[in-house]
Amino acid sequence: MEYVIVGSGIVGLYTAYHLLDKCDRNGKSIVVVAEYLPGDESVNFTSPYAGGNFSCISGSDKETLEYDKFTYINLLKIRETLGGPSCGLDYCYSTEYWDEIPPKEKIDNLLTYLEDMKILGAEELVRGTKYGIRFKSFSFNCPVFIQSMKRYLEERGVQFKRQKLDHINQAFCTDTKAVFNCTGLGSFKLCGVNDSKMHPVRGQVLVVKAPHITENTMRWGKDYATYIIKRPYSNDQLVLGGFLQKDSWASETYSEQNDDILRRTTELVPEILTKNPTGHKLENLEVMRSAAGLRPFREGGTRIEKQIVNGKPLIHNYGAAGYGYQAGFGMAARAISFLQEAKL
Numbered sequence: 001m002e003y004v005i006v007g008s009g010i011v012g013l014y015t016a017y018h019l020l021d022k023c024d025r026n027g028k029s030i031v032v033v034a035e036y037l038p039g040d041e042s043v044n045f046t047s048p049y050a051g052g053n054f055s056c057i058s059g060s061d062k063e064t065l066e067y068d069k070f071t072y073i074n075l076l077k078i079r080e081t082l083g084g085p086s087c088g089l090d091y092c093y094s095t096e097y098w099d100e101i102p103p104k105e106k107i108d109n110l111l112t113y114l115e116d117m118k119i120l121g122a123e124e125l126v127r128g129t130k131y132g133i134r135f136k137s138f139s140f141n142c143p144v145f146i147q148s149m150k151r152y153l154e155e156r157g158v159q160f161k162r163q164k165l166d167h168i169n170q171a172f173c174t175d176t177k178a179v180f181n182c183t184g185l186g187s188f189k190l191c192g193v194n195d196s197k198m199h200p201v202r203g204q205v206l207v208v209k210a211p212h213i214t215e216n217t218m219r220w221g222k223d224y225a226t227y228i229i230k231r232p233y234s235n236d237q238l239v240l241g242g243f244l245q246k247d248s249w250a251s252e253t254y255s256e257q258n259d260d261i262l263r264r265t266t267e268l269v270p271e272i273l274t275k276n277p278t279g280h281k282l283e284n285l286e287v288m289r290s291a292a293g294l295r296p297f298r299e300g301g302t303r304i305e306k307q308i309v310n311g312k313p314l315i316h317n318y319g320a321a322g323y324g325y326q327a328g329f330g331m332a333a334r335a336i337s338f339l340q341e342a343k344l
């Protein structure tokens, strides 16, 4: 196969999609090789566990701001290509609050492209916060969205192959033109890559049934994030989070963390309880699931760079931390630009 993408999480899928749609490559020339595929669940596969929406969780460096913007302005087109909102992607208004004033470069950049973005007045802030914005965001139904992506790619001829690689060199065959390494946290252990800058940042979420909540709300503190994300096309699931635990590899969930999530999210949006049609106490909330996932965080930011292995390009594209859905299409564009430069 000419183009081999190792990894079938959101970053590998966006990369395959970009190769097909923006570079007009034949689907039959692309194979996605991965230990875990959309539909699977494993602590070694982050993408099904994301919240996931477009928010201000990502960094304020120039590259990340560009990746976010490129993804946001392309998401509507991607949604239409995948068959409309039922693919697991829909618009949703979002309000974000900060305990401290966020970086000016971030806000200035967001103002250039977020739809209906408004900076909140002091009277609109929640107690203890110093800054807030409201805008038209996107919410993903992550498990559904990655399966819709896989289906679309397969319909266009892309092959998916289940295989765990011990060494990245195993991805190369005689007719290979380029390999993309989109293994996320797997890049920590994969021989030939062994990136010691990779760390897990563990998150835990609670999913509750909440037809009465129709918008997203986030609060960013120094070492914590509290978020409420409406999951589209999910029979009224609401994702409540969260935790940001660096270097924790734990896949189990903890009841004391669930209690803390419920306390913080219902303080931030009391309507979760006060408008709940099944009762106004915590015990009246229908808890559907608790889950933990490991964000693929990389010290110094994402790694998107070309390396030559036995005369052929190995293009790394990983380290999306807590923003693979909202920045991953921009990351894919950057990764594929190396291919275009080499005229491959």
Ligand SMILES: Cc1cc2nc3c(=O)[nH]c(=O)nc-3n(C[C@H](O)[C@H](O)[C@H](O)COP(=O)(O)OP(=O)(O)OC[C@H]3O[C@@H](n4cnc5c(N)ncnc54)[C@H](O)[C@@H]3O)c2cc1C
Binding pocket: 006, 007, 008, 009, 010, 011, 012, 033, 034, 035, 036, 037, 044, 045, 046, 047, 048, 049, 050, 051, 052, 053, 054, 055, 163, 164, 165, 166, 182, 183, 184, 185, 186, 187, 190, 202, 203, 204, 205, 241, 242, 292, 293, 294, 295, 296, 318, 319, 320, 321, 322, 323, 324, 325, 326, 327
């Ligand atoms: C609780 C939580 C909430 C989040 N919320 C959001 C959000 O709201 N918005 C957002 O944008 N992001 C969010 N994220 C982050 C997002 O989930 C990640 O950035 C994204 O899933 C990373 O995707 P990936 O493709 O890089 O990695 P993964 O999804 O982990 O995929 C890696 C792929 O590589 C394969 N692989 C790895 N090693 C090997 C090997 N040796 N051989 C073969 N295959 C291999 C795996 O099997 C898998 O297919 C959240 C994450 C968590 C945990």
